[in-house]
Amino acid sequence: MAKLPLKMPDAVTGKLPASLGGEESGVVPVVRIEGVIASGGTGLGRSTVNVDTVEHPLHRAFTTKGAKAVALSINSPGGSPTQCEYLAARIRQLADEHEVPVLAFCEDVAASGGYWLACAADEIYATATSMVGSIGVVSAGFGFTDLLGNLGVERRLYTAGDAKARLDPFVPENPDDIAWLTDVQSGIHAEFRDWVIARRPAISAADTDLFTGDLWLGREAHRRGLIDGIGTLRAVVEEKYPGAKVAVTGPRRSLFARLGLPSAGVDGVVESIVGAAHTRMAWARYGR
Known part of the structure; x- marks a missing residue:
């Protein structure tokens, strides 16, 4: 006697894990954008954000099977407008190509170029104590x-x-x-x-007070339309995509980077020291 396939009601399968016949909850890949936005790298101190460091994790995130959305975790005081423009365009290109929504989450600081990149997302969130804005040069x-x-x-x-x-x-x-x-x-x-x-x-061109280079804490940024809400990455993802796995994607790192060392050679050390000084100055403007 042939066995009939067992089919459970949708109301049941929706509450079970995929391994037990439930619906797949999917995944939300996270791309960390942390540091001063500049070509090259500092090698010492905080990391640097640029095309080379972010392209690989961005591509991995948008091509992740079952991705419900891609989250950008941003902690940056800004930097090169050219790198910002390139990276923002790349984020939108990948989002449109793979038809995946993008969420940006402002950590300590999403200022100047950091906010430029946040605007590449479909929705922007921040905590109440995040510093957001600095739309200036x-x-x-x-x-x-x-x-x-x-x-x-x-x-x-x-x-x-x-x-x-x-x-x-x-x-x-x-x-x-x-x-x-x-x-x-x-x-x-x-x-x-x-x-x-x-x-x-x-936001419109008439909102001239937003383009003075000033920045605001999260709640005021929300009131002014710079962000869409107050919330942390995991809390917002859990609310929007219940059961989805949060997976952080990282950049490819050289052997020297994995060992915590500057690039090889005397030139690399000098460049690292100078770069670290510039990085420190960029963060200091925001008390971080």
Whole structure:
């Protein structure tokens, strides 16, 4: 006598694990975006975010079988606008290609470029104490106009083109150079503003107070439309995708990185030290 296949009611299978005949709950891959956004890397101290460090985990996350959504865990004070633009475009490309929603979660800081990347998500969440925003552009440098003379050193610089040596730290500031830099900053600021407006329906160009470079704690950011809600990654995922597994994807790491060492050679050590100093300065602006 042939055995009839056993079929359980949907109300039952929906509550059982997949191994016992229940519905598959799926997975939410998490991509960690932590550190200053810059090409290359520091090698020492906090990590750096760029195309090389994030591409692999992004691709793994969006191609994960059974992915219900991809979560971006962001903790960044910002950095290179070019890297931000590239990474944000890549996130949207993968999301559209694989038809997977993207959720961004702001940890300690999602400021400047960190918020630029958060806006690549379909929804943004933060904790009440997260610092969010800083939609602006900043450039910094030093002037050493008297240093070489005090050391008895004569500097020789030869250029072809009047604008080839803009913002030279060893000569007094040139008003034309400052005007040029201000124009560049204004252009980048406009790109940032337009990106935020395009990605955040509640924000318009009339909300000029949002584009001053200021930043806010989570609840105020929510009130102003910068984020969609207050909540942690696991709490929001559990609410939106009950039973889904949270799986963190990581970048490929070199042998030196796995051993906690800077890149090989003296040049690598020097570059690591300088990079770490820049990283420390970027975080210090937000008290972190």
